[in-house]
Amino acid sequence: MPRPKPDDRSDNVEKLQEMVQNTIENIQKAEETMQFASPEEQEKIRAKNRRREEAIAAMRAEIRDEAAAREHGCQ
Template sequence: MSQHNTQSNPDNRGDNVEKLKNMVQDTIQNLEAAHETMKFASGEEKEAIQEKNKRREESIEAMRNEIKDEYRHQHGE
């Protein structure tokens, strides 16, 4: 029987800001695409898209706050 290494990987936060920025950009693109899709959607579909976009906007805000926190952490503020 082989023995598994149970050590966790060290927390590499060096690229978190860049990853978060990319996630924000992707989410914004999804939000914009959904706005375009909504032009051709029925009533129920529009409602579902609006709800999803609301969650996307909340996610964008949360990610932007996390970017600020990560930046402060990396720069010792």
């Protein structure tokens, strides 16, 4: 039976930053497509983008936590 891998958090900040950037790009792409969408679809896009903004805020908070943990030697 294989052993579980240890929790490697050394690159969490970088991964989270990439996720934030990807989410921002998704928001921008969604906003660009809104001009071609029906009013109903536009509202769905707005709602999804609001959820994306909330996710970005949570990821940024986690980035701060991970960076602080890294500074204090916890990885």
